[in-house]
Amino acid sequence: MLNPAQPAPIDQAAIPQRRLYTGATMPGLGLGTFGSDHVSAAEIAEVVKDAAAAGYRHFDCASVYANEAQIGVAFEEIFQRGIKRDDLWITSKLWNDKHGEDDVIASCRKSLADLRLDHLDLYLVHWPFPNFHPPGCDVSSRSPDAKPYIHENFMRTWRKMEALVDMGVVRHIGVSNMTIPKLKLLLRDARIKPAVNEMELHPHFQQPELFRFVLDNGMQPIGYCPVGSPHRPERDRTSEDTSPTEDGVIVSIAERHGIHPAVVCIKWAAQRGQTPIPFSVHHYRTNHEGVVSDPLTDEEMRAIAAIDRNCRLIKGQVFLWKEGQTWEDLWDVNGEITPP
Numbered sequence: 623m624l625n626p627a628q629p630a631p632i633d634q635a636a637i638p639q640r641r642l643y644t645g646a647t648m649p650g651l652g653l654g655t656f657g658s659d660h661v662s663a664a665e666i667a668e669v670v671k672d673a674a675a676a677g678y679r680h681f682d683c684a685s686v687y688a689n690e691a692q693i694g695v696a697f698e699e700i701f702q703r704g705i706k707r708d709d710l711w712i713t714s715k716l717w718n719d720k721h722g723e724d725d726v727i728a729s730c731r732k733s734l735a736d737l738r739l740d741h742l743d744l745y746l747v748h749w750p751f752p753n754f755h756p757p758g759c760d761v762s763s764r765s766p767d768a769k770p771y772i773h774e775n776f777m778r779t780w781r782k783m784e785a786l787v788d789m790g791v792v793r794h795i796g797v798s799n800m801t802i803p804k805l806k807l808l809l810r811d812a813r814i815k816p817a818v819n820e821m822e823l824h825p826h827f828q829q830p831e832l833f834r835f836v837l838d839n840g841m842q843p844i845g846y847c848p849v850g851s852p853h854r855p856e857r858d859r860t861s862e863d864t865s866p867t868e869d870g871v872i873v874s875i876a877e878r879h880g881i882h883p884a885v886v887c888i889k890w891a892a893q894r895g896q897t898p899i900p901f902s903v904h905h906y907r908t909n910h911e912g913v914v915s916d917p918l919t920d921e922e923m924r925a926i927a928a929i930d931r932n933c934r935l936i937k938g939q940v941f942l943w944k945e946g947q948t949w950e951d952l953w954d955v956n957g958e959i960t961p962p
């Protein structure tokens with residue numbers, strides 16, 4: 623039963639739905655569950671429960687967020703309150719130290735057990751690099767046996783991802799933090815093609831080429847850090863970073879609509895055609911309402927398209943594999959996979 627003091631949940635029919643190449647549909651707004659090293663697992667599990675009551679049907683989880691066990695208890699309560707498993711879209715992700723052939727299936731089973739589920743709607747390879755970093759580490763942290771992207775190795779991991787689909791415990795598999803050259807190889811060699819690429823997307827980092835490539839190749843873009851991750855960990859901050867919610871164009875559109883600039887970013891994302899997964903402890907209801915009401919005009923969408931600054935916030939320095947590299951080496955900026 624809903625608390626009568628709470629506002630009515632959002633009409634599901636109003637939420638954009640993204641059609642995957644399998645024919646399945648994924649709710650076009652999700653709730654992020656990474657507490658950025660400062661929001662507790664218990665607090666996030668509470669938000670998941672309340673967000674489901676408010677109408678969220680898509681949850682972006684990952685083993686490395688170290689809160690799947692608490693979120694699993696929340697899911698159990700959500701189902702006890704009458705929401706059906708098939709009504710939810712639940713994603714989890716394989717962490718970077720579990721790319722080994724013997725680790726993929728065991729890791730997925732651990733996430734399923736923690737989340738108290740018998741299947742996932744989507745299981746992602748979290749990063750293309752098999753390089754571990756400890757939770758809460760700083761930007762200079764490096765895995766002692768860090769490796770570059772080696773396609774043959776990635777395919778060995780992918781074969782096990784495919785096996786999870788064959789086993790029926792995962793409905794879709796996908797990737798995250800991939801580049802066009804890496805995706806081209808994966809599309810060439812995959813038996814089961816990735817359904818999505820989860821990637822950083824906000825008005826200051828629109829990645830138009832990769833965004834188009836993903837859609838043109840029958841995948842869906844899921845956009846992380848949709849409001850520019852204002853409370854991201856220290857290791858993910860540099861002096862060159864900009865903040866989309868402080869951009870004059872976003873601020874003036876927000877003023878015109880009488881909403882927070884963060885909600886403008888979420889409206890833009892949903893209207894552009896990606897699936898934003900904002901994390902929020904305090905504003906998740908507002909964000910949900912934002913995608914179903916008072917759309918941005920074509921002119922506002924064009925104005926936001928013009929403020930891209932190619933400003934990547936999650937640079938991934940901790941995944942670099944040798945001395946003397948810069949974070950750009952992780953992202954194949956010259957159009958080719960950076961040589962080992």
Ligand SMILES: NC(=O)c1ccc[n+]([C@@H]2O[C@H](COP(=O)([O-])OP(=O)(O)OC[C@H]3O[C@@H](n4cnc5c(N)ncnc54)[C@H](OP(=O)(O)O)[C@@H]3O)[C@@H](O)[C@H]2O)c1
Pocket residue numbers: 653654655656657658682683748798799820821845846847848849850851852853854882884885899900901902903904905906908909936
């Ligand atoms: N695949 C990957 O490698 C990857 C990488 C990074 C993130 N992710 C996923 O993407 C999710 C989102 O990314 P993120 O959490 O880094 O960044 P984000 O969603 O851009 O930013 C979250 C922050 O924005 C604030 N916020 C959200 N809506 C707001 C609003 N309407 N008004 C004011 N403030 C608002 C939240 O504050 P309050 O809590 O106070 O509301 C929260 O601190 C993560 O939780 C995770 O699930 C995936």
